[in-house]
Amino acid sequence: MTHAPVVDVLKGQYAEGETVTVKGWVRTRRDSKAGLSFIALHDGSCFDPIQVVALSSLDNYADVQRLTAGCSLAVTGTVKASQGKGQALELEAQSIDIVGWVENPDTYPMAAKRHSIEYLREYAHLRPRTNVIGAVTRVRNCLSQAIHRFFHERGYYWISTPILTASDTEGAGEMFRVSTLDMMNLPRDDKGQVDYAEDFFGKETYLTVSGQLNVETYANAMSKVYTFGPTFRAENSNTSRHLAEFWMIEPEVAFADLSDIAQLSEDMLKYVCKAVLEERADDMAFFEQRINKDVVRRLQALVESDFVRMDYTDAINILQASGKQFEFPVEWGVDLSSEHERYLAEEHVGAPIIMQNYPKDIKAFYMRLNDDNKTVAAMDVLAPGIGEIIGGSQREERLDVFDARLEEMGLSQEDYAWYRDLRRYGTVPHAGFGLGFERLVAYVTGMQNVRDVIPFPRTPGNASF
Amino acid sequence: MTHAPVVDVLKGQYAEGETVTVKGWVRTRRDSKAGLSFIALHDGSCFDPIQVVALSSLDNYADVQRLTAGCSLAVTGTVKASQGKGQALELEAQSIDIVGWVENPDTYPMAAKRHSIEYLREYAHLRPRTNVIGAVTRVRNCLSQAIHRFFHERGYYWISTPILTASDTEGAGEMFRVSTLDMMNLPRDDKGQVDYAEDFFGKETYLTVSGQLNVETYANAMSKVYTFGPTFRAENSNTSRHLAEFWMIEPEVAFADLSDIAQLSEDMLKYVCKAVLEERADDMAFFEQRINKDVVRRLQALVESDFVRMDYTDAINILQASGKQFEFPVEWGVDLSSEHERYLAEEHVGAPIIMQNYPKDIKAFYMRLNDDNKTVAAMDVLAPGIGEIIGGSQREERLDVFDARLEEMGLSQEDYAWYRDLRRYGTVPHAGFGLGFERLVAYVTGMQNVRDVIPFPRTPGNASF
Numbered sequence: 001m002t003h004a005p006v007v008d009v010l011k012g013q014y015a016e017g018e019t020v021t022v023k024g025w026v027r028t029r030r031d032s033k034a035g036l037s038f039i040a041l042h043d044g045s046c047f048d049p050i051q052v053v054a055l056s057s058l059d060n061y062a063d064v065q066r067l068t069a070g071c072s073l074a075v076t077g078t079v080k081a082s083q084g085k086g087q088a089l090e091l092e093a094q095s096i097d098i099v100g101w102v103e104n105p106d107t108y109p110m111a112a113k114r115h116s117i118e119y120l121r122e123y124a125h126l127r128p129r130t131n132v133i134g135a136v137t138r139v140r141n142c143l144s145q146a147i148h149r150f151f152h153e154r155g156y157y158w159i160s161t162p163i164l165t166a167s168d169t170e171g172a173g174e175m176f177r178v179s180t181l182d183m184m185n186l187p188r189d190d191k192g193q194v195d196y197a198e199d200f201f202g203k204e205t206y207l208t209v210s211g212q213l214n215v216e217t218y219a220n221a222m223s224k225v226y227t228f229g230p231t232f233r234a235e236n237s238n239t240s241r242h243l244a245e246f247w248m249i250e251p252e253v254a255f256a257d258l259s260d261i262a263q264l265s266e267d268m269l270k271y272v273c274k275a276v277l278e279e280r281a282d283d284m285a286f287f288e289q290r291i292n293k294d295v296v297r298r299l300q301a302l303v304e305s306d307f308v309r310m311d312y313t314d315a316i317n318i319l320q321a322s323g324k325q326f327e328f329p330v331e332w333g334v335d336l337s338s339e340h341e342r343y344l345a346e347e348h349v350g351a352p353i354i355m356q357n358y359p360k361d362i363k364a365f366y367m368r369l370n371d372d373n374k375t376v377a378a379m380d381v382l383a384p385g386i387g388e389i390i391g392g393s394q395r396e397e398r399l400d401v402f403d404a405r406l407e408e409m410g411l412s413q414e415d416y417a418w419y420r421d422l423r424r425y426g427t428v429p430h431a432g433f434g435l436g437f438e439r440l441v442a443y444v445t446g447m448q449n450v451r452d453v454i455p456f457p458r459t460p461g462n463a464s465f
Numbered sequence: 466m467t468h469a470p471v472v473d474v475l476k477g478q479y480a481e482g483e484t485v486t487v488k489g490w491v492r493t494r495r496d497s498k499a500g501l502s503f504i505a506l507h508d509g510s511c512f513d514p515i516q517v518v519a520l521s522s523l524d525n526y527a528d529v530q531r532l533t534a535g536c537s538l539a540v541t542g543t544v545k546a547s548q549g550k551g552q553a554l555e556l557e558a559q560s561i562d563i564v565g566w567v568e569n570p571d572t573y574p575m576a577a578k579r580h581s582i583e584y585l586r587e588y589a590h591l592r593p594r595t596n597v598i599g600a601v602t603r604v605r606n607c608l609s610q611a612i613h614r615f616f617h618e619r620g621y622y623w624i625s626t627p628i629l630t631a632s633d634t635e636g637a638g639e640m641f642r643v644s645t646l647d648m649m650n651l652p653r654d655d656k657g658q659v660d661y662a663e664d665f666f667g668k669e670t671y672l673t674v675s676g677q678l679n680v681e682t683y684a685n686a687m688s689k690v691y692t693f694g695p696t697f698r699a700e701n702s703n704t705s706r707h708l709a710e711f712w713m714i715e716p717e718v719a720f721a722d723l724s725d726i727a728q729l730s731e732d733m734l735k736y737v738c739k740a741v742l743e744e745r746a747d748d749m750a751f752f753e754q755r756i757n758k759d760v761v762r763r764l765q766a767l768v769e770s771d772f773v774r775m776d777y778t779d780a781i782n783i784l785q786a787s788g789k790q791f792e793f794p795v796e797w798g799v800d801l802s803s804e805h806e807r808y809l810a811e812e813h814v815g816a817p818i819i820m821q822n823y824p825k826d827i828k829a830f831y832m833r834l835n836d837d838n839k840t841v842a843a844m845d846v847l848a849p850g851i852g853e854i855i856g857g858s859q860r861e862e863r864l865d866v867f868d869a870r871l872e873e874m875g876l877s878q879e880d881y882a883w884y885r886d887l888r889r890y891g892t893v894p895h896a897g898f899g900l901g902f903e904r905l906v907a908y909v910t911g912m913q914n915v916r917d918v919i920p921f922p923r924t925p926g927n928a929s930f
Contacts, residue, residue, distance in 0.1 A: 003720065005620055005688070007620070023688075023719070023720040023893070024688070025686070025891050026891075043687075043688045043719075044622075044686055044687030044688045044689075045620055045687075045688060045689075070890045070891040071891050072891040072892065072893045074720070099720075099891075099892070099893050099894075100862075100890075100891045100893055101891070102889075102890050102891055103889040103890060108890055110890070124682075125682040125883040125884075125886060125887070126682070126686075126886065126890065128682065128683050128685075128686035128687055129685075129686040134686065134687065137622055137624070137683065137687055138622065138687075140623075141617075141622040141624075144613075144623050145613060145623070148609075148613050152606075152610045155470055155472070155510055157509075157602055157603065157605075157606040158605075158606050158609050158610070159602070159920055160695070160712055160919065160920060161920065161921065162710065162920070162921040162923060162928070162930070163628070163695050163697075163710055164641075164697075164709070164710050164923050164928050165928065166928040166929065174645070176629075176645060176665070177643070177644050177645065177648070178641045178642070178643055178672065179641070179642050179644070179648075180639070180641060180699045181642075183642070183644075183646075183651065183659045184658070184659060186648065193649070194648045194649060200641070200699055200709070200925060200926075201709075201923070201925070201926060201927060201928035202926045202927075203928070205928050207643065214920070214921060214930060217589075217590040217591070217593065217920075217930075218593050218602065218920065220593075220594075221490070221509055221591075221593035221594040221599065222508075222509030222510075222593055222599065222602055222603075223470070223488075223489070223509045223510060224509075224510075229694070229695065230625070230628050230694065230695065232628075232629075234645045234665055244629070244665070245627065245628055245629050247625055254488070254508075255468065255488040255539070397565075418590040418930055419590075421590060421591065422590070424567075424568040425535045425565075425567050425568065425573055425575070425591065426490050426491075426535040426536050426537040426564075426565045426566070426567055427537065427564070427565035428488070428537045428564050428565055429564075455624055455625060455626065455627070455679070455682075455683065456626065456627040456679060458627060458629050460665060460666070461665075461666060461667045462666060462667075463627070463629050463630065463631040463666035463668065463670050464631065465627070465630075465679060465682075465883055
């Protein structure tokens with residue numbers, strides 16, 4: 001007997017009257033006075049469960065009447081047009097094999113009632129069985145597949161940059177130390193310091209905060225590359241937007257300038273959002289109904305909009321002329337905060353903004369200095385409803401300018417020896433950006449907290465499961 | 466002017482006589498006595514460089530004659546049929562913009578000569594510019610895209626299991642500790658032990674050795690899932706097959722048994738190897754010529770072969786009856802070593818083998834006990850030319866059997882509380898396997914050492930770049 005995914009049956013891939021087997025977990029059971037039961041069975045293959053009609057003539061109908069949320073079944077039945085609301089097709093059971101019971105239905109943590117999102121977080125191993133986390137899982141998968149497809153179709157190569165790194169050269173944030181030293185018996189050097197020469201890699205080692213510097217080496221050989229991997233920040237940030245472990249996508253393009261990479265970010269965001277609208281309409285309808293009523297509309301708006309290019313300097317003028325009272329005062333040279341970004345994207349423009357050419361003093365050392373000597377070729381994508389979602393830049397490819405910048409920032413050439421080599425040997429203009437994957441999933445689904453869009457969130461004090 | 470990838474020009478996507486711009490790096494320059502130069506320019510988009518013909522009438526022909534390997538160029542020219550050997554089309558330059566020189570050609574580490582693979586490892590930031598690492602990069606990308614595509618087409622969801630984990634429950638190997646404690650000033654508890662309650666996550670934390678246990682939670686809700694992410698082993702193994710950081714693919718399938726997962730492993734390997742043969746014939750021809758003359762033939766054989774299912778017990782009988790002298794003696798109960806696996810796959814069968822039903826004492830605690838009470842539903846895929854490439858099993862889904870096994874192995878139920886929950890609430894038969902991505906890339910390309918198929922290898926004593 002064919003084991004059919006629920007989605008295939010609901011989509012009509014089996015004719016009415018055909019016999020199929022579906023396998024999954026009970027969401028609800030309802031007994032009718034007419035002496036039959038309706039079971040909603042889900043298997044994760046789509047948002048909707050399938051309605052199984054269990055007649056009292058089944059051998060094990062007494063057992064069927066004891067089924068509760070979470071029990072696992074293999075149901076062989078006949079595909080029929082449904083009389084009930086909410087589905088076109090249902091399955092009239094010929095047999096119901098009860099594969100696994102729920103040990104104690106009264107204490108089953110995912111019993112069929114509405115749970116708070118915070119409660120679900122405590123049960124990260126069971127929460128994918130819920131409507132909301134199931135939908136998040138499918139949309140997250142859809143986005144990741146669309147990202148790989150987008151880059152693959154355009155001739156980009158996926159590069160796995162290292163997770164373990166021996167130096168904090170990126171300077172993007174606090175790092176986690178990685179070690180195999182015996183913590184109760186640390187080796188010491190002759191100055192009494194911990195002797196990392198004895199450690200696994202022979203020196204101090206950390207978890208990466210970004211693959212950018214590494215992936216630049218591949219852009220300078222293969223032209224178009226991207227990373228898609230985990231990155232880490234040991235920041236004590238307990239916010240709805242921060243994780244200690246999160247996934248990042250970082251394309252890097254040779255012979256590209258700021259304008260090219262701005263266009264790439266716009267094309268990519270539209271492509272992946274369109275994929276979700278087309279492929280996950282079922283899940284998006286749920287998010288619209290239960291999580292955020294604007295979520296579909298704003299995705300459609302993003303796909304159809306033209307992203308507005310705006311210079312930082314112009315943005316400052318707009319903010320100052322707005323007459324708005326901001327918590328953080330605005331003047332040229334300050335970093336834009338979330339309230340500024342959202343005012344610009346949501347109120348002033350009403351569309352995604354690609355903000356460009358920031359003051360060099362608030363940006364990283366590797367960004368390309370503009371001719372004004374005051375700004376760098378950096379860009380952020382600011383989206384209505386979330387603010388900054390992408391940050392990128394053209395990289396400084398001129399060795400003399402780069403070295404001057406290193407010196408200005410008190411950084412040593414030696415620490416950046418291999419990075420400088422890219423500028424010594426056939427240097428080319430190149431640019432790239434970083435997209436935090438969980439922020440994208442949160443934006444697309446409307447979920448308020450990034451902890452609910454990654455399977456097992458890691459945050460200060462929490463590495464459960 | 467269109468910036469055209471070299472691959473598009475070589476494939477004839479531009480008509481003869483059309484003007485295009487290509488951008489890339491010089492591989493070689495050859496001056497003809499007839500007063501013109503031939504430049505081989507590569508941009509990573511395919512194995513072959515494009516031949517640029519530079520006539521002496523160019524304004525900067527004197528500079529062109531100083532070009533060396535690694536210089537970066539933007540060449541605008543006319544597509545022409547090539548008179549030379551080795552390519553159908555070439556580009557006659559109208560202009561050559563020299564974007565970046567090589568600082569000192571005599572000391573440029575990637576100068577145009579044959580380097581040893583060990584030498585290239587010292588220059589991991591420049592080696593993607595070589596033929597061999599460029600080819601590896603394209604094949605590695607091709608494999609990763611094919612893996613995502615294979616699973617996506619079959620309704621699997623990509624699940625990102627956590628990299629940071631608070632317990633060594635998988636028991637697959639030595640782990641790296643992750644910490645933000647001040648190593649020079651470690652907090653102590655009242656017993657004088659290091660007080661990990663003060664650490665970032667409030668307890669001891671490690672890098673994951675496998676996502677399997679975590680991803681089982683998603684299989685028990687979404688039915689078909691897979692991981693594709695980095696895993697870590699702090700083993701002091703300096704071999705050509707071991708990395709401290711490597712990528713792993715781990716599908717996990719609900720309502721599946723050992724036979725289902727064996728079929729999945731065969732289907733997946735054939736699918737991804739076929740993708741390489743079809744999409745990267747250029748790179749494979751290079752590997753065949755320079756690295757391993759059997760590499761294409763054995764990929765074709767794998768794609769066309771039927772994988773042979775063989776029980777461990779039968780394999781022992783075959784090995785014992787073989788009359789071969791093995792370094793490690795063979796008797797029922799021993800783990801098969803590489804010499805045994807290769808004898809079986811290469812000499813006895815001459816095709817990939819899916820070895821099944823191993824003695825329980827040499828396999829992990831979570832594997833499903835067979836009815837003989839002696840073996841478990843485990844499987845390894847053994848491929849001619851490499852040996853074990855995949856390991857998997859059906860998981861023990863029966864709570865009572867699982868608990869008995871935990872007790873037998875001296876493991877505590879408490880440590881596996883969430884894993885046991887999957888068996889308490891709607892348990893289902895499920896199975897999965899793990900594929901080490903670098904071993905697959907090494908197998909497909911014929912590269913001898915996994916250090917040369919990952920961009921920045923991490924091994925004992927080495928976390929450079």
